[in-house]
Amino acid sequence: MNTTIEETLTSLESRFELKDIKQQRGDLVFVTVKKEQLISLLTHMRDNENFTHFVMLSVVDWIEDGVFQLSYILNNPEKHVDIVFRCMIERENASMESAHHLWKQVATYQRELYEMYGIDFPGSPRVHESFILEGWDDIPPMRREFDTKKYSEDTYFPRPGRESKDPKEHMKNKLYPDADK
Amino acid sequence: MESQNNNNNNQEKFRDPNLDKRTVISPDGQQIEVDPLQDYFEQARPQVHKPASKVIEKFLNWARAESLWVLGFGTGCGSIEIPPLTTPRFDAYRFGVAMRPTPRQSSVFIISGYLSVKTLKRAIRSYEQMQNPKYVIGLGSCTINGGMYWDSYNTINRLDYYMPVDNYVAGCMPRPEAILAAFESLKKRIKEGRADGANKYAEHFDWYKANQKKVIKDWNMPDYNW
């Protein structure tokens, strides 16, 4: 088990299809993997490579490319090494295989992602129950096509009179109104 | 009409099965009709309570102003500014301000910062459980115009659309000194007889309710719960 992170990656490459391996620091590596291989890779990492601690699951919305980037961060508590598995999934009808059977807490992350981004995780416990938002009836609010300013203005009775000024221009016009002439 | 329809659809969509009217069978085999909304809450609308005669009301307002009982309900980041008020440095007790654990006994409700929709629901329920002379202090710019959360999808912008507010304290966040100053100006308002938020709420009840229901989509409680 006294392998370095590089050796671990090499052994992984023989079994899984890894792309864009980027070593950020000595103890932090980013790897992009295919959607179909992700769950088996996570299982392998937990059971064989001693990455037993699931740190978190987050998502980035690449609306231009039409994909969500899921990031599964795993930690090896003995060697204090983090490895981040990125996985691109389609934005349209986004759906991903659930990983709640590997770590219990993944279910909570998946519930949040379903509510905030609309990514479905079939089979994950209580994934369709409301998590933070109560009674949300619009598209999931963290998706980038959701216009939060417009929604807020339509819903929450904005107080009129809010305007912002560029301080430099404002003071210039106030103090030296004739400067440009 | 359309918004009415929309509202009904929402109520159907976010219906809580625990609050449905149903028949339960007790261990003895007895059938019991249960209607949680009727059993747990009272649905009567708030009443406008006329003040007493002028001289008596002046004395009572003085007494009310000099003993403000604050509900210990922290909503946003401002809730961390409230506990120092009871500690030696600021010591609000010497101004007749006391903290109470329950809405029924309190007369002042400090909305301490931004209100998310989820918290607004709880805040409204707490506000309605407070008894008639009741005052609201809005703390921080979040309660005035949304503050730094003005374009957030989940926090309200103007508190005075949901409950009558007596005093606003500007700042992000106001320090405890500013809250003490707010208490002083609230006292002045009460003594002049201008702080009549509870009656205002009862008078414009429909308007407040419509605003609240526009924001709280899963309205699964009675219109007025004490």
Added chain:
Amino acid sequence: MSIIAKLLWVLLGLFIILNWGLLMGALIRKIVARVGKRVGIRWYQPWLSLPMLYSTRSSISHGVMYYLGPVFRLSGGVGIFLFMPLIVGSPYFDNFSFAGDVVVILYFQFFGMLGMALGAGEGGHPYSTIGISRGLAQFTTVEVPLTLAVISLAIQYDTLSIKEIAAAQQGGITNWTLFTNPLATAAALLSMLGIFRHAPFNLVQAPNEIPIGPPTEYHGTYLGVLRTNGAILHVIEAVLFMNLFFGGAGNWIELIIKTFFIYFFTVFIGVVFPRFRIEQSVVWFLKVPLVLGILAILFMAI
């Protein structure tokens, strides 16, 4: 003395006791605040809070018993007052004291608690009954050492009248029960900690400790009645201990000084010690104070 005149004197006594109770409450809170390096409330704050509470324009009721709970509590407090001689040897301020008044007073102490239990049991709070049973459990064990001490006194003075017990202690400080029967005094003083319900024994009424029912349910006028009763009860309980163990009072000044220090004893302990949980305090009252009470009876009986 005609009954009308008697009633007027009783009402005067009640008025003085009520105001002294309010003032004493404020002074004690100020002292506690100074211990915490705060300025504390203004000394006249209780007189402001009472009109505020009584003038609440709306109130919630859960039914007749809920309404009667504070009334029973107040009648418990006033009941103790009615049978308590205030000033030794004074025909005006001995109220309706009679030969067996100490028994009646011990009963009335429980009467208010039971009234509150009935009232809060009807309240809307689901945990009311838990709070009530905790309070009653603690108060029952508080009463045991006190009753034992009173029995010891009854053996010592051969009477059940507070007036006679107080009169027997006149003529010098060494005649006080404090010195003639120290064991009974110790048992009673320890149980007094539970009667006044300061820390360590105030978990029953700490409102934000646990949602417990009565103190969180009652509001407005109900709470005003409870606070009025609290002011009367605190003084009158202190007067009870003063009459039984500290030689009674020959005049009002003496009464005020003695009741203040008797009450201050519990506050002093409350400021120093943290809270007990209910099961701890129940066991505590059934250990040392109970043994002291039994020993006091044995010493007097032998």
